[in-house]
Amino acid sequence: MITAAEASKGFLLDGEFVSAEKYGTGHINDTYKMSTTKQTYILQRINTSIFREPEKLMDNFVQVCKHIEKKIAAEKCSNPASRRRFLQVMYSVNGTPYFRDSENGFWRCYVFVDQARTYDVLEKSAQAYAAAAAFGAFQNDLADLPCRLNETIADFHHTPKRLAALEAAVKADCCGRLADVAPELDFIMARKEEYSLLLAEKDAGNIFERTTHNDTKLNNVLIDDLTGEGICVIDLDTVMPGLPHYDFGDMVRTGTSPAPEDETDLSKVGMRFEMFEALLRGYLSNAGSFLNAREKELLPFSGKLITLEIGIRFLTDYLSGDVYFKIHREKHNLDRCRTQIKLAQSIEDQFDAMRKLNDSIK
Numbered sequence: 001m002i003t004a005a006e007a008s009k010g011f012l013l014d015g016e017f018v019s020a021e022k023y024g025t026g027h028i029n030d031t032y033k034m035s036t037t038k039q040t041y042i043l044q045r046i047n048t049s050i051f052r053e054p055e056k057l058m059d060n061f062v063q064v065c066k067h068i069e070k071k072i073a074a075e076k077c078s079n080p081a082s083r084r085r086f087l088q089v090m091y092s093v094n095g096t097p098y099f100r101d102s103e104n105g106f107w108r109c110y111v112f113v114d115q116a117r118t119y120d121v122l123e124k125s126a127q128a129y130a131a132a133a134a135f136g137a138f139q140n141d142l143a144d145l146p147c148r149l150n151e152t153i154a155d156f157h158h159t160p161k162r163l164a165a166l167e168a169a170v171k172a173d174c175c176g177r178l179a180d181v182a183p184e185l186d187f188i189m190a191r192k193e194e195y196s197l198l199l200a201e202k203d204a205g206n207i208f209e210r211t212t213h214n215d216t217k218l219n220n221v222l223i224d225d226l227t228g229e230g231i232c233v234i235d236l237d238t239v240m241p242g243l244p245h246y247d248f249g250d251m252v253r254t255g256t257s258p259a260p261e262d263e264t265d266l267s268k269v270g271m272r273f274e275m276f277e278a279l280l281r282g283y284l285s286n287a288g289s290f291l292n293a294r295e296k297e298l299l300p301f302s303g304k305l306i307t308l309e310i311g312i313r314f315l316t317d318y319l320s321g322d323v324y325f326k327i328h329r330e331k332h333n334l335d336r337c338r339t340q341i342k343l344a345q346s347i348e349d350q351f352d353a354m355r356k357l358n359d360s361i362k
């Protein structure tokens with residue numbers, strides 16, 4: 001396989017290559033922090049067995065970055081530091097915003113945003129507010145994107161289809177793992193009716209598709225070390241048409257539990273109400289202006305739905321032999337599924353209070 005050092009030669013960079021080291025905790029792509037004599041970059045090898053049409057993906061990526069850059073440039077307070085607020089894509093020696101290596105590896109590169117970091121687990125509610133406000137602003141910024149973006153993964157948040165994939169994996173039981181997962185499967189199946197609820201609301205014309213991020217894991221927003229602001233939304237691979245609820249739901253999934261997604265001590269997993277409140281208030285500070293009343297009403301439910309949806313996907317991958325998400329230990333995907341189930345249960349237990357709070361915010 002071509003190394004990051006070799007791939008870096010495919011890009012027009014500032015300075016000479018110094019080093020590249022593996023970076024981040026993403027489950028899909030290979031990410032490197034790369035330094036040259038003048039600049040630090042993120043260099044990524046895209047997982048092309050998941051993203052089958054990476055050129056179209058990069059087309060989306062560039063359109064989104066340019067659109068946000070234009071918005072920022074139009075602001076009165078825009079200054080040189082504003083360049084930290086969007087991803088600056090580097091071009092290859094061939095003039096493309098990506099580089100294909102001699103073994104067909106697909107790479108992209110952008111400027112590393114300094115003095116900011118991502119959190120796998122949020123430490124305080126101010127971070128939840130800041131991250132959710134940044135994702136709300138992201139949706140708001142893209143509301144007037146002049147084109148419909150390419151769908152980089154079809155039916156990405158189509159929960160009933162995700163359930164159908166789980167049912168197929170159960171039937172096949174290709175690795176003989178079905179016996180391990182009976183309680184998880186029961187929990188998921190008992191909530192079957194709920195999985196089509198948002199799609200039914202969309203079909204009825206009550207809620208609307210927009211350009212959304214679709215992977216708003218809280219470690220996909222950079223929090224500024226100095227100001228604590230959500231400075232830059234990253235991981236733009238799945239930015240495409242979607243319901244705003246998919247984004248808010250994934251914030252609840254990843255921003256409210258005090259334990260990581262793969263925690264094995266389930267007593268540590270649960271929905272922290274103060275984090276939910278901060279996410280809701282932060283998100284609505286920017287998205288409140290474009291959501292209709294029914295869309296707003298469905299925000300608490302989206303937290304439960306997306307938590308269950310990702311639980312379904314982890315379980316499907318476990319039964320299928322861990323072919324999608326990167327794993328770092330045995331039963332890793334099963335551990336991840338179990339945290340989602342525990343979190344979904346905790347959301348259900350607090351659902352009335354979540355709804356009441358949501359209804360009280362005008």
Ligand code: ADP
Binds near residue numbers: 028110113236
């Ligand atoms: P994945 O798709 O594998 O999750 P990401 O694009 O989210 O990949 O990148 C992985 C990690 O790299 C992020 O969680 C973040 O910590 C870091 N990262 C990505 N882009 C930047 C950037 N421009 N500046 C600083 N850190 C970044």
Ligand code: GN1
Binds near residue numbers: 025028215238
């Ligand atoms: C993957 O790439 P990363 O790690 O940010 C996945 C998301 C899941 C998430 C679960 C393209 O996100 O959909 O919610 O793992 N991305 C893709 O942690 O499938």
Ligand code: MG
Binds near residue numbers: 235
């Ligand atoms: Mg990521």
